[in-house]
Amino acid sequence: MNRLNDEQFAAVNTSLGSNLIIASAGTGKTSTIVARIEKLLNDGAKANSIMLLTFTNKAAREMIARLEKKLGSSKIKGIVSGTFHAISLEYLKKHKNIQLKRNSELRALLKSIYEKYSPNKDDLFDYSYLADIYSRFNNTNLVDDFRGYLKTNYEEQGDNINFYCKVLSEYEEQKKAHNYYDFDDLLLNAKDFFTNDYKNEPFYEVLVDEYQDTNNLQSAILDAIPKKSLFCVGDYDQSIYAFNGANIEIIGSFKDRYKNARIYSLNKNYRSVSNILEFANRVITKNERLYPKELIVTRKEATKPIKLHSFNLANEQYEFIANDILSKLEANNRADIAVIYRNNSSGDLMERSLKQKGIKIARKGGSSFYELKEINTLINLANLTNKNSDILSFLGILLESKGVGNAKVNIIYKAFLELGNGSLLEGILRPIKKDNYDFLAKSDEAFGLFASTQNQAKQSEFSFLATEFKNNPVLLLKELKFDNVTFLEELYKFLKENENIDNPSVLLNNAYSSKIFSLIINNLAAKRSFKGAKIVNEIKEQKLENIKNNCKYILDDAKNYNTFKEFYEKTILNIDYENTKGVQLLTVHASKGLEFEIVYLIDLAQGRFPNLKLSKSAGGIDEERRLFYVALTRAKDELIMSWAKRQKEDDKTDAIRSIFIDEGKKN
DNA sequence: AAATGAAACGTTTTT
């Protein structure tokens, strides 16, 4: 779509200031943003004075690619683009030492502090819920401190609040000591940075895509960025991230918050055929209209009827859909077909049914790829070769050694740190030499376990080790068992050979083919192949194959980066590898911004979608309805809905079909 | 006191 329609043209050519573009689903929002940037550049704006904020890094990449195709790379070089998080990191790391960490890793840290102080009471929030609340607080409340926030919102927790505050303040101290940052820290620090430390020229214009999903903190960052003009594009009907703090009021109150704000809307839908669009429109009009708008059909061709299939059992549904997809593969590309669901768990069984029929799939998200143990192990191993003494990576690796738990990891970690004068890597590779190591015992009570009389005898026990590692004083630790020692030696070998390698592809490939890695994944495959108290060898082989396949993705992806740190940060920011070669399996949330010729919308049982438990909190039933609307409007030509009365055979009651289906039906 | 292994549990969504 190269030519702009009247609505788009008006938006693209608006003057500098505060502009909000209400872009309904499929109305050419991306083209509009791309055209706007092109116009700014033609007006003489410097590329590096344009900032483009998107919800995913993939979206940013695609828009930049489109601009590059149109204008050539030299003209657009310097445009600041990416998610709030990615751009924040970009700026912050110029001034600070930032060790970006995955949420799951930092949760482990929080957990350990939580458990250290935990009073034995049964009305306590568990650490994970506490982490959620804390994150919510950070993203939404810019006024109170955490204690005040808890007192206001969780008054009934009483004295527990003191405990929570203590845990979180120590957590913050720990993070600071290691320079650990999580997603929220990136935003919090970015807000500070743009408020106090940003000294360059103001931006010519800041453009924001998916504006309906910004939260209060992100909105504050926007306000803090010095700029001449703001260009926000969004659709309140597609606001689906309330759980993440997204505040629909931000788009709703645009006119009130910015003086002389101009509002444009894009209503002509180029994506979907009429019956799908009309269905979606009927559903979404049940929600309050924040700005008047309507979706206008432009595709007037004949339509295929929207289908609805009902089943008694979820598995029958998956089976049917797999067959239905199979029948369409002659006429359609796999990647033009999507199966969309509310909960990731729907994807697991759907995936299995499709695979059984030999249909290639590409699944997005899910039990996050980067949270897989094998992937984390690979990344942790590589991460240990760099110079910072990363206890979280060390913990991740050492816990895989039999007979080592949290407590022992700590002892070993501290010993290496002492022996390396503060550097873990040095402690493992080149421990300092002393006549005796009693000083370790005095430095921390954990080392009370050292006894100099035992030291000599103990050390000689390990003379069989093949490497220099046999002389490492860490072996004096009396709680190291035979297995642990050989495990540590394998770690030593890996680090020794890779300490000076920074190329992520080489480093990860070496980690992948290392002995220590094969030890770990063997255990992992064994764990995953337990059937009734026994390891089934056939399954184990298959799991091992799975693990290796998972690793291949990441080994492939690593080729795109020059330094390990760059790779590491990008994987955490979820700058994902392309996988568009199969039938697309994805959650509604992950489908945002995408479109497919054929869409299967599955598991539309009341309770599941809308999720009734959740609709009592956060965005409520309206948000669930918006989710449904987003799912519907992904479909270009064909929409097939389905649901089952029972998820499992032994479910006690039958579900009814989603009320949203009935809302969309013509009267 | 720490680690293990078996058994029960529950499971939204993402940067």
Add this chain to the structure above:
DNA sequence: CGTTTCATTT
């Protein structure tokens, strides 16, 4: 499936 809990082992 991974996580949590509990009883048992080291």
